[in-house]
Amino acid sequence: MATSEPTAAGGDQDPNSANLRPSSTNYDAWMQGCTRKLGMKICGFLQKNNSLGEEGRLSGALSERQKNLFTCENSDRDVRFRRTETDFSNMFARDLLPAKNGEEATIQFLLELVDILTNYIRKTFDRSTKVLDFHHPHQLLEGMEGFNLELSDQPESLEQILVDCRDTLKYGVRTGHPRFFNQLSTGLDIIGLAGEWLTSTANTNMFTYEIAPVFVLMEQLTLKKMREMIGWPSGEGDGIFSPGGAISNMYSVMIARYKYFPDVKTKGMSAAPRLVLFTSEHSHYSIKKAGAALGFGSENVVLLSTDERGRVIPSDLEAKILDVKQKGYHPLFVNATAGSTVYGAFDPINEIADICEKYNMWLHVDGAWGGGLLMSRKHRHKFSGVERANSVTWNPHKMMGVPLQCSAILVREKGILSGCNSMCAGYLFQPDKQYDVSFDTGDKAIQCGRHVDIFKFWLMWKAKGTIGFEQHIDRCLDLSQYLYEKIRNREGYEMVPNTPTCVFQCVFCLQEYREKLHKVAPKIKALMMESGTTMVGYQPQGQKVNFFRMVISNPAALQSDIDFLIDEIERLGHGL
């Protein structure tokens, strides 16, 4: 294995290491030549032999103390990585840090991995590669060309580990591929990815300021910006990042219950009358799931009828509230969906808010999917009335392209999250800490430990600015308008529903197969996955048989990719 002499040291040093800094002018001059502002420039990349020669040349001019600066160990000074030819076949995890002298092996192992990852990233954006290389579960379980998923007692070499990493990516699905349209979360944002790499390197936990000071503050500031976009005065209120939209929606139901029946927290559901939740028949299933989990019962989640565009009919809501009241039950909560899962429909928030005010009910807006539109001056009108909501779910990991997972529950009333969930654990949330413990946010959560979901989002916001997100959103909507027009004008297709309300998500079926479409769509999808060329989802909805749902949230997708998809559906469907 090669030794770990760096070829250059960065200029951004830890102030604590100032005493290690040599004063030699020779050294300073040499450093000057090699580094540039912010310490982020590269001095040079030397081939192994060359670099040895270079080191030899340098070492003549440097004192012993100065030379020590160029070894990695026990130096506070930043050093720049250099890849060396490393044989990983006889190396194991135990040879990496914190092993003694494990530093060089660690860096080389990580660089080798980064090579695999950057190749994967290159290919992800390359239209000549497949979206996936499909295999059935039994095929992968049997082991593909030496890719053995089974775990064993003995360790594998680092070489094998790197091969496993390659294979894991090889048999996976490129969700960032320009022709991946299968899910609401698509794309691979490079800044977001960088944020995740840093997050996992920092490997900390959101529950206290004590061990996540920067991330906790970033979360606070970002949630405030989001509340400002919702339109709550001065961005006041509360909120937290949660592990996905379903959990964010669950929070909203819990908070609503706590607001109106706080005794349920201590005494259980028997402390309240029979409570009823209302949500669209087109809404996400997580509202029903929350009803089941939290002890309401899924039958006490009343589904609201929708119009031909998939939007809740307000008069149906009011009628169902009255019906529930007449039975002696208590109408507690209405969920208005802003961007429904299949149609992409927006419920009329203002009209629903009027009804909620009239009957003193909690209004939640599930903007898990649609939330990103709040960043667009052109399209945020779809959220008209959202500022009247008591709580809002907004998943930056969907429309805004933030890597998974990144979901926020935002609440208008300050302090209620904590009131609802706090248990005041003495070992974690000591009141006698030296800092302002209102920054310890852990007791607001239903989790204890909480993954750092904020950093990637914060970093993307810094890197793109609000206007960058806006441009992305506007582009996606333009593109879906393109698809809408294309489908509408193309023989053999029809829109479901036949209106442009859901222009950022196009739902269509093939007239040709109308009768047999229910069976044809899964077949086309299966062929699509086997050929690996593109991916799009299909599903039935209500009385409607299987149709395709085309999601456009991928920043890499172009009009030509949409053309490709339509052509591909026709090609694969031909002769079925």
Add this chain to the structure above:
Amino acid sequence: MATSEPTAAGGDQDPNSANLRPSSTNYDAWMQGCTRKLGMKICGFLQKNNSLGEEGRLSGALSERQKNLFTCENSDRDVRFRRTETDFSNMFARDLLPAKNGEEATIQFLLELVDILTNYIRKTFDRSTKVLDFHHPHQLLEGMEGFNLELSDQPESLEQILVDCRDTLKYGVRTGHPRFFNQLSTGLDIIGLAGEWLTSTANTNMFTYEIAPVFVLMEQLTLKKMREMIGWPSGEGDGIFSPGGAISNMYSVMIARYKYFPDVKTKGMSAAPRLVLFTSEHSHYSIKKAGAALGFGSENVVLLSTDERGRVIPSDLEAKILDVKQKGYHPLFVNATAGSTVYGAFDPINEIADICEKYNMWLHVDGAWGGGLLMSRKHRHKFSGVERANSVTWNPHKMMGVPLQCSAILVREKGILSGCNSMCAGYLFQPDKQYDVSFDTGDKAIQCGRHVDIFKFWLMWKAKGTIGFEQHIDRCLDLSQYLYEKIRNREGYEMVPNTPTCVFQCVFCLQEYREKLHKVAPKIKALMMESGTTMVGYQPQGQKVNFFRMVISNPAALQSDIDFLIDEIERLGHGL
């Protein structure tokens, strides 16, 4: 900006690109010289000028078609990264992929980030660096030396983004530092970190096999191994990775309720009698939190008395069950803690299981913290009886050093997770897919989208083997025994409790300050954080005033680090 010619192409090519492979013997011979088995070796690192020369030399011997292989764009062939001197000050997120010609900028940006991260990793393991550089919230909010947390409308340059990344790490806490003892999750495992970098690059979602085929299978196989270690016959049963131990514990309560009162799922808590949960007064607060959230009410979570070592007293459990029954309520669920949060105590599982069987109750074992001991032949006896549990929480992200987050809920009865939580969403879990849809695990979860938590754990298991985890666990327990002996034999200290049951987590106070320790411990901790030399937690428990809790799960910690901590407490406490 430099162009993107790679210096070499790896040998591990995509089979689909076989038609791109040149047959020229010249080329093959050259490739042979440059690559080695598995395509993971490095051909050479050339300084920018040198590499241009090298390319010039090579290009003479290669045809035009062959040369195309060495450019990155639209080639399926792996290429190796090369760092170049890149000026990021005029580059923005919009210049990265999927931007046209964004590939080189993307790679260079990521390499620059990796440089920052590898330097951070180096320093993390370096005892001469601080564990943290503490600042109060208001200081960070005011902006430290240009580190501005506020978000704005306009984008920042990539140079600034890289500086933000550096600063984020600079003002954070090095949870992998050998002297970080503050949390149950400590350490920075390099393989686990590699796993996280890959996970975020793959950026997919666990809900369906369709988009996470490899990860879904890894989860299945790993859960099976974990169930085998618990001792369930043939590793049969069910399970899922969840966002932390609190959620895993919440799952256990939900499943128990579904098992005995399945109608609650549809009809709500009114379909059951008043249900009561039992857990130790020393157990994690998440059981109480689950009781509050799920509609039982926190008052219906009965706390059990413990002996002097912090273990549940079985006779107290039985007495309290009888008391509850006498009141006409229904005793549903007992949580036995295996590794309590503060004392590290193990409840007597077998005796509790006897009682659960007698009263037909669900037995859950919360091994969030202690679970790792199941990997150790020497120490797994502490879990004696665990195979009798109906469900088990086990967080590999704690004792086993897997990066956050990685928590599993394991269930003995197959199918019950799905029964409890499924809502059969048609847009995601289509029954007419072409593959075996029993591999679509999303409907088991209370989440919809679910982060890929499995890969890092699977990769660590591959890299260490079961024996590697065992060695880590045994080492941690030896080290805590060392601390235990040290405290016991040192004047001025005493153990709380004064027994070695909790040897992997040493809890002690200073006799010298016994009277005023409640105020002194927070002061010592504050000084510790301000000096940044080490970190350890303190808390009160029951009638006991503040004492220190020393957690040993960090693979980097040595005996000398424990000595350092004790000396540091004395140094900082001197004169208070």
